[in-house]
Amino acid sequence: MPYRMFEEYNIEVTDDIKDKYKSVITDLGEDVEREGLLKTPERAAKAMQFLTSGYDQDPAAVLKGAMFAEDYKDMVIIKDIELYSLCEHHMLPFFGKAHIAYIPNGHIVGLSKIPRIVDIFARRLQVQERLTHDILECIHNTLQPQGVAVVIEASHMCMMMRGVQKQNSSTTTSGFRGQFEKVETRTEFLKLIASDLH
Ligand SMILES: Nc1nc2c(ncn2[C@@H]2O[C@H](COP(=O)(O)OP(=O)(O)OP(=O)(O)O)[C@@H](O)[C@H]2O)c(=O)[nH]1
Numbered sequence: 001m002p003y004r005m006f007e008e009y010n011i012e013v014t015d016d017i018k019d020k021y022k023s024v025i026t027d028l029g030e031d032v033e034r035e036g037l038l039k040t041p042e043r044a045a046k047a048m049q050f051l052t053s054g055y056d057q058d059p060a061a062v063l064k065g066a067m068f069a070e071d072y073k074d075m076v077i078i079k080d081i082e083l084y085s086l087c088e089h090h091m092l093p094f095f096g097k098a099h100i101a102y103i104p105n106g107h108i109v110g111l112s113k114i115p116r117i118v119d120i121f122a123r124r125l126q127v128q129e130r131l132t133h134d135i136l137e138c139i140h141n142t143l144q145p146q147g148v149a150v151v152i153e154a155s156h157m158c159m160m161m162r163g164v165q166k167q168n169s170s171t172t173t174s175g176f177r178g179q180f181e182k183v184e185t186r187t188e189f190l191k192l193i194a195s196d197l198h
């Protein structure tokens with residue numbers, strides 16, 4: 001199934017992660033038997049499985065499932081797509097927005113499929129740079145448009161809650177293929193995602 005709804009959890013995997021979380025919580029100095037924490041190992045096991053559920057999903061199949069022949073040759077932009085991922089260094093969240101554009105080459109794709117592939121790649125242990133390129137390459141290879149552009153702006157909890165503890169910094173990554181490698185096309189895209197015009 002290309003895009004699995006996350007309602008069923010594998011019981012064996014959940015039990016295994018649950019037991020490990022019990023040890024982690026105990027090692028952190030807490031009492032796993034106190035009322036408020038009784039179900040926490042299981043909740044955490046399920047939460048982490050959901051947050052990494054992108055490994056089980058095939059983003060190319062999601063795009064291929066909704067490609068339509070259409071003779072539209074101008075830029076399509078989906079901006080302000082919220083994303084939540086986990087940094088692979090600390091397994092802490094990073095979150096922000098993705099702005100994605102493509103110029104069709106005979107085929108358009110169902111609009112919702114773009115945020116869906118963002119979620120599939122975001123629900124893995126990631127670095128922002130690889131997340132940006134995963135999305136870019138998937139659209140480039142699957143839809144084979146005249147061009148594709150991906151910009152991600154994100155804040156990293158590992159830099160906010162711990163480490164350097166910078167609350168206001170954000171990181172921008174970008175990738176461009178095809179027509180977007182030309183300055184004029186790229187500039188038009190960057191201007192459009194910066195505007196409040198929706
Ligand atoms: N390039 C990149 N770095 C990231 C991302 N997420 C977290 N990091 C960084 O990964 C690095 C890991 O560095 P280490 O020195 O091994 O880990 P650390 O001692 O916890 O580092 P500090 O965060 O500086 O305390 C840190 O600089 C993080 O800021 C990401 O998406 N991209």
Ligand SMILES: [Zn+2]
Pocket residue numbers: 087088089090091092156158159
């Ligand atoms: Zn981190």
